[in-house]
Every structure is written in C-alpha cells, then in structure tokens.
Amino acid sequence: MQNLTRDELRQRLLACGLKATHQRIVVFETVMALHGQHPVAEEVYQLLKPANPSISLGTVYKTLDTFVESGLINRVFTEEGGKRYDPNTEAHSHIYCSNTKEIIDFEDAELDQLLLEFFKTRNMENFQFRSCSVQLMGCKVEPDKKVTIQRVSK
C-alpha cells in the first residue's frame, strides 16, 4: 500500500463519479494511511482535524459512507455494534481479539483459494455471490505483542 499523492487520490475519486472536493481528498488520504486498521468515523475525524480544522464530523460520517457505496473502502463487520471502516479492499479475512477488541487483517492467499474452490462445489440458488471471508475469533495471549499466523514449515 504505497502512499498515494493527492492528485492520485483525486483521480480515484473522479473515476468513481465523485466530485473531488478538498474534504473528500483529505478523508480518503487519512483513511488510506490507516491501512491495516479499522477506524470509526470519529477516529478519522480526530486525525485529520489538526491540519483541517474546518471539516465537520458530519462530513466525515457522510464521506466514509459515500466511499463504501463507491467501493473505495469497505465496512468491516463488528460484534460490538458501531461502524468501522477498512481501507483494504483486497480479499482478506479478520482476526477478532476478544481481549483487546482489536480487529486484525489476516491475508492468506491459500485460504482465499481454498474458499473459492469450495464454493465452486456448491450450487447457490437465489443468491448472487459477491465475496466471502473468514473471521477468526479468539484472544491474544500477550495483548501488546503482534499476532502472526503462518504456514507450518515442514
């Protein structure tokens, strides 16, 4: 996830048919810089506020929802209620820690492949499949350290 310049951000907005306003560019920039995290609107607002004190919280809420509708970002599913956003639009799964309440990206090409293969063996009636992902529930052993999930080396 390279950092995009404001002009590149502007292009992506226009490509979605959205007016490239200053507010949208800044919200987009801020949320993209949080790749790997899953912020709520308020958090995005707090981050961009110092450099952009005139942008209102309501605009951040509205803008994030607009981005989801346009597919620029995703919502992430939560157990607690509350809307969280995910800058990562690649297929990936999430790890939910019941201890720290963290939501951690889990990218695993083999898993994605496995699921795709699986759903090829299924006949879906009356359902137009868009995507699927896995949610892993559990808890961090040491709350301050990172979680890693990797292939077992033979």
Add this chain to the structure above:
Amino acid sequence: MQNLTRDELRQRLLACGLKATHQRIVVFETVMALHGQHPVAEEVYQLLKPANPSISLGTVYKTLDTFVESGLINRVFTEEGGKRYDPNTEAHSHIYCSNTKEIIDFEDAELDQLLLEFFKTRNMENFQFRSCSVQLMGCKVEPDKKVTIQRVSK
C-alpha cells in the same frame, strides 16, 4: 432445534450459574424460538411484551448480554452496526444479503471441516484460537424467496 420446556430452560440457566428468574426464562424462551433468525434486543422485547407486559426493555438488553457472556447464545457480526443475537450456538456461517439486509444461517459440515484442516496447517503465534466462521456477501436474486446453497450433485 426442539422447543424446550420452561423447566428445561430453567435448568440451563442454573447450569450456567445464573439465577432462573422469570424474566430470564422468558427472554431465553423467546430468543430460542427465533432459531435461524438474528434479532436485536428490541425485537425480542416486542415479542415477549404481549404476554409479559411488566418486563422492561432494559432488562432484555441486559439479559441478552448476560446470556452471551455465559455462552447460552452468541452475538452475530453486523456490517451496519447494531447488536444482533444468534440463538444458534453450533458452528455455522452466515450469508449477508446486501439487498434485504438479511443475515441467514449457513450450516455446512464440509466447510467447517475444511477450515479446521486449514488452520492445522497454520502456526498461530500469540493467538489463542476459539472459533472461526465464514461470511458470505452478496444479494438475493428474488428477495422473497429462500436462499439455498448445496453440494453440486455429480
């Protein structure tokens, strides 16, 4: 999912170390009758209110959370925010329809098996695994008809 008698419900509450109050029995009974659905607290409240007009909404909220803590029911992950509950505590996945906003249970033993096998091939560092499930995103073709996902017959 057979209907449990009130005495059986009472036993299950006591087995979890919970006082078997009238309110808890009624909330438990109501939510269990919604097997396959994923109600919010308000919906449970509306259902039990006619026969139990003295139970307050706050109690329903609190009781449902107590049940989740005790493992009698689960929360279900939502994209919209808002807390929904799942009477089904067996391992299963969910289908999310972006059209009707429905959340539909998807039980598939082969999928569960596949995931278990997969995670055996992974080494988790600093994470105590509890469970996992799949979420299927898409939309119903005909909103009023049921979705079915079944093995393709050879």
Add this chain to the structure above:
DNA sequence: ACTTAGATAAGAATGATTCTTACTTGGTAA
C-alpha cells in the same frame, strides 16, 4: 419463613449517527 446477594423497572443519561438548512464550491459550458 428469613435473609441477602443479585436482579429488575422505570426512566434519565449517554453516545453514536443522521438529518436539516442555509451557505459554499467543483466542474461544466458559454
């Protein structure tokens, strides 16, 4: 039946999100 820790009713308080309205602006076309 007596006791008491825990549970509840009622409604106030909170907090997140949406809505309203008057004002502003990006992008288009003259």
Add this chain to the structure above:
DNA sequence: TTACCAAGTAAGAATCATTCTTATCTAAGT
C-alpha cells in the same frame, strides 16, 4: 475566463440504540 447550478458542506439540532442509576423486588440458600 466567467457564470451557473447540482452537489457538497458546516453547524448544530434531532433521533435512536444502548447503558446507567436508583429504589424496589425476588430467588434460593439457611
């Protein structure tokens, strides 16, 4: 370039779900 207007925004009011508070009540053990 300028003028125009559909769309976007700021500000704050309104709404809605959920939690909290407190006085009262009750299940279950003695």
